[in-house]
Amino acid sequence: MESFLVSTSVVGLAEIGDKTQLLSLVLAARYRKPIPIVLGVLVATLVNHAASGALGAWLASVIHPNVMNWAVVASFALMAVWILIPDKLDEEEALATKSHFGVFGTTVVAFFLAEMGDKTQIVTIALAARFHEFYGVVAGTTLGMMLANVPAIYLGHKFADRLPTKVVHALAAVIFVVLGGFALRTALYPDAHPMF
Template identity: 45%
Template sequence: MEALFTSTVTVALAEIGDKTQLLTLLLASRFLSRKALISGIAAATVLNHGISAWLGSYLGALIPTSIANYVVGISFVVVGLWLLVPDKDEAATGRFDHFGAFCATFILFSLAEIGDKTQVATVLLGAEYHSVLWVTVGTTVGMLLANVPVIYLGEKLLCRLPVKWVQLIAAGLFVAMGIATMWWG
């Protein structure tokens, strides 16, 4: 259950102000079907984060535990620091809109998550917990916790949310996880 909880919290916090959250806002302004948007986000996240958690678990099993704790720990610290770097606003074109809300969301989220902070975090969580299922479920729930309110409340929510503070908390959480991993293994 630790893998589920930690994966949920870290991704939900890391997602605040992330480019995929801004993508959610853009998609919510283009499409009326909120259920299709949520389903598209969930499907893209399960696919992307499932592969990422598996990769992390696989790589974590290859590296000896004495070395893996330091590699994963240092990686968590690096991701924590990376969270402090603002994402570039990558405007999504409407070229996928004709596929409908679900497909456009699935395609754009799948593409946006490649190499994203939350994808890297999912690989690290997979390496840390060796639980593809619970890490995937947790990161997907975290992604939905951060993005579903944006679908319904949109810009009102993003304007009121102290994004900088949330990013600082998320960065601190990743750094703390990294130190704990290295220290207690």
């Protein structure tokens, strides 16, 4: 349950102002059909985060625990800095919303591609490696993505303009620092019972 709750909150906060949330706004403005867009985001997220969670769980099983602990510390520290850098949707990603696949298919393809190498994908890998758990992490990161993107899809630009994204990003950075601190404690004292 802990991995699910941490994954949901971290990804939900990290997604605010992220390029995939911007893509959700573009898709909502272009097509004005929220249900196929929401379903497309869900499918793309599940596929992407399942692959990321599997990679994280696999890495945790093949890399020595001490090395993995330090890698997780580094990944959380990097995410704390990266989250403070605002995302922008580039032209190629915006053009990916023009497709012959219909609203659902276009959303799946565009969202999946935009999520490749994105913050939330990296976080999913790190969380799965940290918690040594696939299902709780993937369910949590997927729920976090949906909690951030569904309102953006339904409420469009009105919603996005009212979010204090700098404050949300700062809060997410603090959470990554805290997670990094717990991971650092585990790396320094591997025999101690992990708090997190």
